[in-house]
Amino acid sequence: MNSTAILEEFANRDYEHGFVTDVEQDRFPPGLDESVIRALSAIKKEPEWLLEWRLAAYRRWQQQQEPEWAKVDYEPVDYQSISYYAAPKTNSLESLDEVDPEILKTYEKLGIPLDEQKILAGVAVDAVFDSVSVATTYKEKLGEAGIIFCSFSEAVQEHPELIRRFLGSVVPPGDNFFATLNSAVFSDGSFVYVPKGVRCPMELSTYFRINASNTGQFERTLIVADEGAYVSYLEGCTAPQRDENQLHAAVVELVALKGATIKYSTVQNWYPGDKETGAGGIYNFVTKRGLCEEKASISWTQVETGSAITWKYPSVVLKGDDSIGEFYSVALTSGRQQADTGSKMIHIGRNTRSTIISKGISAGRGQNTYRGQVKILPKAANARNFSQCDSMLIGSDCGAHTFPYIDVRNPTARMEHEATTSKIGEDQIFYCNQRGLSTEDAVSMIVNGFCKEVFRKLPMEFAVEAQKLLGVSLEGSVG
Amino acid sequence: MLEIRNLHASIGDTEILKGINLSIGDGEIHAVMGPNGSGKSTLASVLAGKEDYRVTEGEILYQGNNLLDLDAETRAREGLFLAFQYPVEIPGVGNSYFLKAALNAIRKHRGETELDAFDFLQLVKEKMKLVQMDESLLKRAVNEGFSGGEKKRNEIFHMAVLEPRMAILDETDSGLDIDALRIVSDGVNALRSPERSFLVITHYQRLLDHIVPDFVHVLKDGRIVRSGGRELALELEAEGYEDLHDRDGLRVAAGA
Numbered sequence: 036m037n038s039t040a041i042l043e044e045f046a047n048r049d050y051e052h053g054f055v056t057d058v059e060q061d062r063f064p065p066g067l068d069e070s071v072i073r074a075l076s077a078i079k080k081e082p083e084w085l086l087e088w089r090l091a092a093y094r095r096w097q098q099q100q101e102p103e104w105a106k107v108d109y110e111p112v113d114y115q116s117i118s119y120y121a122a123p124k125t126n127s128l129e130s131l132d133e134v135d136p137e138i139l140k141t142y143e144k145l146g147i148p149l150d151e152q153k154i155l156a157g158v159a160v161d162a163v164f165d166s167v168s169v170a171t172t173y174k175e176k177l178g179e180a181g182i183i184f185c186s187f188s189e190a191v192q193e194h195p196e197l198i199r200r201f202l203g204s205v206v207p208p209g210d211n212f213f214a215t216l217n218s219a220v221f222s223d224g225s226f227v228y229v230p231k232g233v234r235c236p237m238e239l240s241t242y243f244r245i246n247a248s249n250t251g252q253f254e255r256t257l258i259v260a261d262e263g264a265y266v267s268y269l270e271g272c273t274a275p276q277r278d279e280n281q282l283h284a285a286v287v288e289l290v291a292l293k294g295a296t297i298k299y300s301t302v303q304n305w306y307p308g309d310k311e312t313g314a315g316g317i318y319n320f321v322t323k324r325g326l327c328e329e330k331a332s333i334s335w336t337q338v339e340t341g342s343a344i345t346w347k348y349p350s351v352v353l354k355g356d357d358s359i360g361e362f363y364s365v366a367l368t369s370g371r372q373q374a375d376t377g378s379k380m381i382h383i384g385r386n387t388r389s390t391i392i393s394k395g396i397s398a399g400r401g402q403n404t405y406r407g408q409v410k411i412l413p414k415a416a417n418a419r420n421f422s423q424c425d426s427m428l429i430g431s432d433c434g435a436h437t438f439p440y441i442d443v444r445n446p447t448a449r450m451e452h453e454a455t456t457s458k459i460g461e462d463q464i465f466y467c468n469q470r471g472l473s474t475e476d477a478v479s480m481i482v483n484g485f486c487k488e489v490f491r492k493l494p495m496e497f498a499v500e501a502q503k504l505l506g507v508s509l510e511g512s513v514g
Numbered sequence: 515m516l517e518i519r520n521l522h523a524s525i526g527d528t529e530i531l532k533g534i535n536l537s538i539g540d541g542e543i544h545a546v547m548g549p550n551g552s553g554k555s556t557l558a559s560v561l562a563g564k565e566d567y568r569v570t571e572g573e574i575l576y577q578g579n580n581l582l583d584l585d586a587e588t589r590a591r592e593g594l595f596l597a598f599q600y601p602v603e604i605p606g607v608g609n610s611y612f613l614k615a616a617l618n619a620i621r622k623h624r625g626e627t628e629l630d631a632f633d634f635l636q637l638v639k640e641k642m643k644l645v646q647m648d649e650s651l652l653k654r655a656v657n658e659g660f661s662g663g664e665k666k667r668n669e670i671f672h673m674a675v676l677e678p679r680m681a682i683l684d685e686t687d688s689g690l691d692i693d694a695l696r697i698v699s700d701g702v703n704a705l706r707s708p709e710r711s712f713l714v715i716t717h718y719q720r721l722l723d724h725i726v727p728d729f730v731h732v733l734k735d736g737r738i739v740r741s742g743g744r745e746l747a748l749e750l751e752a753e754g755y756e757d758l759h760d761r762d763g764l765r766v767a768a769g770a
């Protein structure tokens with residue numbers, strides 16, 4: 036077999052995390068109307084204002100159209116066939132011993148660091164199992180520094196003033212079709228608050244996991260770094276294999292107040308769907324946005340290797356003067372995967388700077404689209420943007436597309452845009468083979484080299500994991 | 515070490531190698547010369563296992579085994595090395611990282627323990643001296659942006675680190691300045707041993723002043739038309755390949 040043929044087999048590895056945990060579920064029957072939202076809000080014992088907020092979003096959503104501009108093709112979602120609430124029955128949060136052993140086993144298979152070792156390594160974990168957090172560790176230590184890190188539902192009970200102040204302040208409840216839906220029906224998620232001048236002493240980490248069949252996941256994450264604070268947050272996701280497409284419409288809001296820094300890193304390897312037909316994969320329609328006040332900085336780093344459809348544009352609104360926004364992304368599509376992803380940088384304040392580094396890898400029949408927008412508003416004097424969008428093609432049935440939108444309304448802006456497309460050549464593979472390296476290792480090495488700039492931005496532990504993940508995705512494909 | 519018998523190879527429908535016979539003993543150095551397009555690099559590629567070429571006839575024994583049964587990486591792990599005429603750039607992959615992975619793949623194949631970063635660095639430092647290679651080339655991506663001469667030197671450096679049994683050098687001297695030529699030749703000579711054989715492809719007899727071959731062969735139109743000792747190289751330098759054709763065409767015909 037020549038190396039092209041080998042490369043074209045890129046995606047032929049069975050999804051490693053395709054198992055299902057057997058836990059009793061508390062769940063709503065499928066369907067969505069106001070009574071479902073009321074019931075959801077009641078289960079969560081939410082205050083009246085939040086119920087009203089959800090209902091307003093729901094009414095808004097009914098008026099909105101599902102967006103069609105993205106370069107992705109999928110069967111329409113039947114929103115009435117989705118169950119909008121599911122929770123594992125065992126739900127004690129006190130210690131790991133009380134967590135359902137089935138759930139712990141699942142996490143173990145996923146290699147999630149809930150065990151003592153990882154805790155010693157300094158990773159605090161707030162794991163979301165379907166819709167309810169089942170374990171939160173290290174909370175006390177964070178508490179000493181005044182840091183709040185808990186499930187969103189808990190935050191609604193314990194810190195309603197913070198939720199009320201910041202919820203929807205970056206992604207308004209009617210922002211876009213998927214974000215609006217999320218605002219109406221969000222189930223749970225994470226909340227972080229780092230007080231003024233506090234540097235969070237450890238990486239905060241959440242692993243999301245979709246488990247129940249037919250359950251849409253609507254996480255809501257809100258991270259607030261008060262003036263001069265610093266926090267680095269890691270999000271990782273895997274999901275077991277299912278036959279039906281599973282909708283995932285999350286919203287993540289980041290608020291960096293004056294002089295604060297937020298780093299948000301994601302490694303996403305949800306089930307990508309059947310290699311031949313694409314059936315069964317996750318639909319990932321996510322709205323992620325951060326707001327920078329003066330001298331604040333927000334950085335998004337993502338490694339996306341999963342999901343059947345990805346629709347995702349982590350953005351930064353550079354509202355304050357001298358604020359900084361960054362986006363570093365690796366998106367890999369193989370089999371029948373489709374990704375339409377990129378970033379938006381909105382420059383409002385003076386001397387604002389943004390960087391976009393996007394690495395798209397397409398293999399098999401994967402379609403990878405970069406879609407980015409850089410907007411310099413009239414008052415944003417001396418704004419600077421650097422964008423680099425590199426695509427790598429493996430095999431000849433895949434595609435890469437780049438749509439950079441640039442909108443400059445201040446003449447002092449400085450913009451730089453670079454784009455490259457490369458292909459892993461057979462002569463490169465042969466050169467590696469001739470030095471004793473297998474084709475699989477060669478491809479993995481070249482792809483990792485291609486992504487190096489982005490991996491460097493990930494926290495150490497995550498970088499290793501991301502590299503492994505790419506290796507795993509590449510493994511079955513070649514040889 | 516290497517025994518090539520009646521080797522025919524084609525690319526597409528075009529036959530390029532038309533019956534090569536060549537026997538290389540342990541510790542021997544064979545030089546192959548011949549006009550442009552005669553099939554020298556094709557021979558090197560077929561030996562190294564490039565899949566674009568189809569072997570239509572003949573066989574190759576390497577250390578007593580059928581070489582054509584092995585894929586390219588297994589050949590490399592069994593100690594066959596090719597210094598490319600046109601070394602390939604691999605952006606994003608550090609030269610040192612690449613070489614460590616290669617060396618460890620070979621060591622693993624041999625049942626040896628893999629070298630850790632420290633031991634590897636020791637080895638690399640020593641070998642770098644051998645070819646007087648600049649340390650900065652170790653940190654850069656494999657061959658990316660290297661000058662022509664730097665690429666060639668890097669190939670010899672790879673060879674020095676990987677310590678092959680059978681090394682094929684395809685025009686490693688082309689593009690080297692006089693000093694580099696001497697350094698590279700010294701490197702090769704330092705690696706000369708009774709267990710290691712070389713096939714040196716070159717256009718210039720001056721390389722053979724530095725790397726003294728045991729045998730010289732002339733490849734023309736896919737066949738070895740003449741073989742001899744090192745003096746053949748001098749003769750070729752003086753007379754070119756032109757008249758060789760008739761004389762040696764006859765000789766080959768007579769011998770066949």
Ligand SMILES: Nc1ncnc2c1ncn2[C@@H]1O[C@H](COP(=O)(O)OP(=O)(O)OP(=O)(O)O)[C@@H](O)[C@H]1O
Pocket residue numbers: 525530548549550551552553554555556557566599
């Ligand atoms: N991929 C290919 N497609 C078509 N023809 C090829 C291909 N590779 C080699 N050839 C042809 O095969 C012949 C031999 O090429 P080869 O590279 O082996 O020559 P060479 O003896 O190494 O020449 P040089 O001294 O110029 O390096 C040439 O005519 C060349 O054009």
Ligand SMILES: [Mg+2]
Pocket residue numbers: 554555556599684685
């Ligand atoms: Mg050649």
